[in-house]
Amino acid sequence: MKRIICILLALLTVAALFASCGKKEGEEKTGIKEVTFKEDDVKLFEGFSYAPTGEGTAAIVGFQSHDMKDIQIPDRIGSYQITTIAKGAFENNDKIRRVRFPRFLTTIEEGAFKGSTIYGAIMVYSDKLATIGKDAFRDCPELVQLDIPASVESYGSKCFAGCPNLVSVCFRGDNVTADNSVFEGSNTSFRIQTYEPNSAVQKFAEENGYEVGILPRSGS
Secondary structure, three states, X not given: OHHHHHHHHHHHHHHHXXXXXXXXXXXXXXXXXXXXXXXXXXXXXXXXXXXXEEOOEEEEEEEOOOOOOOEEOOOEEXXXXXXXXXXXXXXXXXXXXXXXXXXXXXXXXXXXXXXXXXXXXXXXXXXXXXXXXXXXXXXXXXOOEEEEOOOOOEEOXXXXXXXXXXXXXXXXXXXXXXXXXXXXXOOOOOEEEEOOOOOHHHHHHHHOOXXXXXXXXXXX
């Protein structure tokens, strides 16, 4: 009887290990969870719809652009730091052109700017940005240039896919954890630029057939 109990306990332990491993793998593939908020929590501020996501943090969930083309997403709204651009927040927006992102931003969720007319994505000041979600800038026909901060760790599949006018992508860090779907269907002759020679960014560019340029650091 003791032998049977030991065997059962061992099997349960192995099953639990497999379950936890599977969960970890799924988390790595999908990135962090999307923010959740109640519809009643959504408020307006100068054309932006936002909702609290935690103590002192909020997400931009929509934007009424009117005639505004160049916009700056606020660093704060009231006592909230803007840390997230929520799923589909600017999707199919046909007014926006240049967008400056907030400095406390950590996450751009799935499809946040998909199908929009964004021309320039100014992310360089968002040095806490860690995740750019799946399809975040997919099918943006006017997108020309990207300047990605060194803090970005996770790129969702096809996050910059289908951007036929893309000319330049600058990775400010020395690493890029992305697969070749990231730029699928975009302009095949755009240049990837990096400040770090012999880095993972240069390797990624060469392996995927993109032109690569090494930028000089200021003062060098």
